[in-house]
Amino acid sequence: MSVREIIIHPDPRLREKTSAVDAFTPELEKLIADMIETMYQAQGIGLAAPQIGEQKRLFVLDVSENHDQPQVYINPEIVAKAGEVQSEEGCLSIPGVTETVPRAETITVRALDQQGAAFEQQLTGLHAICVQHELDHLDGKLFIDYLSPLKQKRIRKKLLKQERLATQNAEQA
Ligand code: GNR
Ligand code: NI
Numbered sequence: 001m002s003v004r005e006i007i008i009h010p011d012p013r014l015r016e017k018t019s020a021v022d023a024f025t026p027e028l029e030k031l032i033a034d035m036i037e038t039m040y041q042a043q044g045i046g047l048a049a050p051q052i053g054e055q056k057r058l059f060v061l062d063v064s065e066n067h068d069q070p071q072v073y074i075n076p077e078i079v080a081k082a083g084e085v086q087s088e089e090g091c092l093s094i095p096g097v098t099e100t101v102p103r104a105e106t107i108t109v110r111a112l113d114q115q116g117a118a119f120e121q122q123l124t125g126l127h128a129i130c131v132q133h134e135l136d137h138l139d140g141k142l143f144i145d146y147l148s149p150l151k152q153k154r155i156r157k158k159l160l161k162q163e164r165l166a167t168q169n170a171e172q173a
Helices: 026-041 125-138 149-172
Strands: 046-048 058-061 071-082 085-089 099-103 106-112 118-124
Touching: 026 046, 026 058, 046 125, 058 125, 071 125, 085 125, 099 125, 106 125, 118 125
Parallel strands: none
Antiparallel strands: 046 058, 058 071, 071 106, 085 099, 106 118
């Protein structure tokens, strides 16, 4: 297993199309293990494959209290949603930014597990929000896309500036 580098906004790889997973291979097992390790190392509650540069339809999450119950969602689909909540979100690909966005309150998600077996979950609360956030990543969508264009512009500028400073520091070191 290895911790992989998380891609930061505004990187075009976060906007690319993703392909369905069509084979349950040792390579897929390795990718899943890397995603879980990377998520825990970054102290996130979820991680989607495009965030580490893999344009595939899968994500991992762990919304358990003790961070010891990772779950894998392969080729996920939301088949029903109901209600609306205001959700305060952050994203490992948009460090230092927290904003409130609208989400469905309850969802039904269908996906395959690590062994390729289909499952369905009816979710609410943080688990439902996390699934919606991760599924958006698979469609090249980020939570800031729900904000006003002005807010999006400010966030983009802030992250580009942070990147510039980090590069400068790396060159000095
Ligand atoms: O770690 C994360 N926390 C979080 C908080 C509120 C709503 C969604 C999330 S997901 C995020 C990890 C991440 O960026 N996943 O793509
Ligand atoms: Ni995210």
